[in-house]
Amino acid sequence: xKVLMAAAVxxxxxxxxxxxxxLAADEGACFVASGLVQADFALPHVAAAIAEKRLNVVVLGSxxxxxxxxxxxxxxAYPARLEDALTxxxxxxxxxxxxxxxxxxxxxxxxxTLRQVLKDEKPDxxxxxxxxxxxxxxxxxxxxxxxxxxxxxxLHEGKADGIFMNMQYSPRTDSMVAMGAYLExxxxxxxxxxxxxxxxxxxxxxxxxxxxxxxxxxxxxNDVAQRVxxxxxxxxxxxxxxxxxxxQASNTGAGNMDHPNKDIR
Amino acid sequence: xxxxxxxxxxxRLDLFRGLALWLIFLDQIPSNAVSxxxxxxxxxxxxPEIFVFISGYTAAFVYGREMDSRGVTxxxxxxxxxxxxxxxxxxxxxxxxxxxxxxxxSSLDNPLYSEEAGxxxxxxxxxxxxxxxxxxxxxxxxxxVLPLYIVLLAGFPPVLWLLRRAPTLGLxxxxxxxxxxxxxxxDLPAYPKGTxxxxxxxWQLLFVTGAWCALGGAARIAPFARSRPVLWLAGxxxxxxxxxxxAWHLPHLASDLPRWLTxxxxxxxxxxxxxxxxxxxxxxxxxxxxxxxxxxxxxxSPWMRPTIICGQHSLEIFCSGVFLAFAGHLAMxxxxxxxGMQILVSAVGIATMVGVAALITWYRNVExxxxxxxxxxxxxxxxxxxxx
Numbered sequence: 136x137k138v139l140m141a142a143a144v145x146x147x148x149x150x151x152x153x154x155x156x157x158l159a160a161d162e163g164a165c166f167v168a169s170g171l172v173q174a175d176f177a178l179p180h181v182a183a184a185i186a187e188k189r190l191n192v193v194v195l196g197s198x199x200x201x202x203x204x205x206x207x208x209x210x211x212a213y214p215a216r217l218e219d220a221l222t223x224x225x226x227x228x229x230x231x232x233x234x235x236x237x238x239x240x241x242x243x244x245x246x247x248t249l250r251q252v253l254k255d256e257k258p259d260x261x262x263x264x265x266x267x268x269x270x271x272x273x274x275x276x277x278x279x280x281x282x283x284x285x286x287x288x289x290l291h292e293g294k295a296d297g298i299f300m301n302m303q304y305s306p307r308t309d310s311m312v313a314m315g316a317y318l319e320x321x322x323x324x325x326x327x328x329x330x331x332x333x334x335x336x337x338x339x340x341x342x343x344x345x346x347x348x349x350x351x352x353x354x355x356x357n358d359v360a361q362r363v364x365x366x367x368x369x370x371x372x373x374x375x376x377x378x379x380x381x382x383q384a385s386n387t388g389a390g391n392m393d394h395p396n397k398d399i400r
Numbered sequence: 401x402x403x404x405x406x407x408x409x410x411x412r413l414d415l416f417r418g419l420a421l422w423l424i425f426l427d428q429i430p431s432n433a434v435s436x437x438x439x440x441x442x443x444x445x446x447x448p449e450i451f452v453f454i455s456g457y458t459a460a461f462v463y464g465r466e467m468d469s470r471g472v473t474x475x476x477x478x479x480x481x482x483x484x485x486x487x488x489x490x491x492x493x494x495x496x497x498x499x500x501x502x503x504x505x506s507s508l509d510n511p512l513y514s515e516e517a518g519x520x521x522x523x524x525x526x527x528x529x530x531x532x533x534x535x536x537x538x539x540x541x542x543x544x545v546l547p548l549y550i551v552l553l554a555g556f557p558p559v560l561w562l563l564r565r566a567p568t569l570g571l572x573x574x575x576x577x578x579x580x581x582x583x584x585x586x587d588l589p590a591y592p593k594g595t596x597x598x599x600x601x602x603w604q605l606l607f608v609t610g611a612w613c614a615l616g617g618a619a620r621i622a623p624f625a626r627s628r629p630v631l632w633l634a635g636x637x638x639x640x641x642x643x644x645x646x647a648w649h650l651p652h653l654a655s656d657l658p659r660w661l662t663x664x665x666x667x668x669x670x671x672x673x674x675x676x677x678x679x680x681x682x683x684x685x686x687x688x689x690x691x692x693x694x695x696x697x698x699x700x701s702p703w704m705r706p707t708i709i710c711g712q713h714s715l716e717i718f719c720s721g722v723f724l725a726f727a728g729h730l731a732m733x734x735x736x737x738x739x740g741m742q743i744l745v746s747a748v749g750i751a752t753m754v755g756v757a758a759l760i761t762w763y764r765n766v767e768x769x770x771x772x773x774x775x776x777x778x779x780x781x782x783x784x785x786x787x788x
Binding site: 275278311326343 | 512513515516540590592594654666732
């Protein structure tokens with residue numbers, strides 16, 4: 136709880152510091168959990184792309200990276216919201232976010248798609264959302280972990296940055312799916328291979344605890360689902376920009392002196 | 401809660417098994433802040449390790465004496481009878497699980513969770529699911545300990561026979577099986593995918609080590625285990641493991657840890673009982689046994705009574721725990737899932753487990769009196785670890 140309180144305070148501070156006047160009011164709610172979203176590692180490829188005024192992002196995920204058509208579909212799901220938020224944050228940069236989502240795909244299945252996407256689309260960044268399907272099918276956590284490692288290898292070969300995104304926090308099915316081993320595996324590989332992790336589960340859990348969103352309510356309405364996706368898109372955009380700032384520093388250090396700092400705000 | 405202490409009984413076994421059962425329960429309540437108490441947050445080993453080790457110890461103790469007094473065949477038959485009881489208990493828990501799932505299915509239609517709702521898909525083909533559950537291949541979340549125990553106990557009669565004849569050979573065979581399972585990736589298949597959460601081929605090492613200790617091994621290694629260098633080594637190991645886990649749980653420290661150190665927490669190794677985890681449990685056991693002697697005065701105090709009686713009826717209390725965790729989760733979903741509710745659910749759950757244990761203790765005492773002293777040995781046997 137203390138951690139959460141600290142997170143809340145940190146969130147308020149960061150919100151106050153970051154918020155540009157037009158966005159402040161409606162972003163507050165999203166950033167309640169922003170203490171959980173921190174760029175521990177750099178995104179050098181993203182930084183380089185931003186310097187060239189273009190940014191291609193691919194979201195690779197299972198069904199929880201999309202919304203059913205009845206709930207607004209792709210335009211309301213977080214990949215589209217991310218594109219919107221990044222465009223706002225990076226004026227003058229052409230941002231493109233393409234979502235490759237497929238229901239019931241395990242991490243092992245997705246590695247194949249990842250290789251293909253890296254070859255065909257040459258993205259600067261891949262947001263890889265995974266874990267839910269593997270946990271539901273109780274795939275051997277060992278295999279899951281191996282697949283994550285192979286994915287990171289593919290990212291390196293494809294000269295793209297990566298961000299892992301873990302599961303949604305789903306209070307109603309919480310006791311039915313043992314997520315623990317898969318969450319730990321994602322954190323472990325993220326740390327070992329220096330990949331950013333967007334802790335979607337932690338963020339949504341914090342929203343639920345602080346009543347930003349009531350996630351355990353039995354509801355058929357789309358309102359909460361759309362707002363959750365919008366907030367995930369915004370928080371993710373912040374993580375990407377923060378990672379790019381770190382990446383810019385390292386790129387500059389490596390000799391790319393012609394990337395002016397003002398490109399990334 | 402009348403005293404149930406047969407003379408010569410090591411209450412430390414009951415105490416720590418009771419504690420392990422409480423911790424397993426706290427872990428099973430999803431998103432429970434109280435589960436920060438569990439030992440896996442402070443080191444590499446966890447409550448199931450304690451449970452499996454003590455179960456091996458008590459099983460050897462009880463069925464070993466049974467082999468003395470009634471022969472190998474009768475004792476083996478009693479082991480298998482116990483296996484059957486545990487199997488029935490597991491199936492009962494599965495039915496409870498199905499009921500909870502079916503209930504939640506009727507209220508899960510939030511568009512945000514269309515993917516997670518997939519977990520309810522097996523309600524569409526209950527036939528396959530039921531058969532896979534009965535084959536111990538389909539094991540819902542948190543229902544992995546009993547199947548492990550069923551397999552371990554089913555294979556126990558020949559192991560016990562060997563351990564009593566040639567303890568060192570028995571232990572060596574167990575180590576060999578452990579090593580082979582690691583080398584050749586032996587495991588049991590699960591449904592719909594993957595393998596058992598607790599691999600019986602590796603986890604048997606803890607169970608057999610427990611049994612080996614009960615059959616004189618503990619006495620044999622006592623001078624070594626109580627020597628100063630070993631105690632320091634154990635303490636140092638626990639301290640390092642604690643520091644690593646602390647860093648692992650604080651995200652901004654974790655990214656600064658040297659990579660080779662974080663290798664220690666590699667989550668992939670739990671299901672195969674990594675040697676680092678096994679060593680952590682052994683270190684924990686060495687220090688506990690050193691500083692909590694068998695005649696520790698607190699063991700007979702009323703404060704320890706609730707934990708001890710829970711440990712004495714471990715199968716019933718384990719099952720109650722799984723059931724209560726489901727019920728607690730439902731209450732949290734329906735009413736509130738705030739911190740207050742998490743503490744309330746945890747406290748009420750443990751109080752209920754103690755209540756159930758007290759009821760069973762009372763009933764056994766009443767039954768024991770009715771049958772007269774002739775039955776006493778059997779009652780004792782059950783108490784000391786015929787229990788899961």
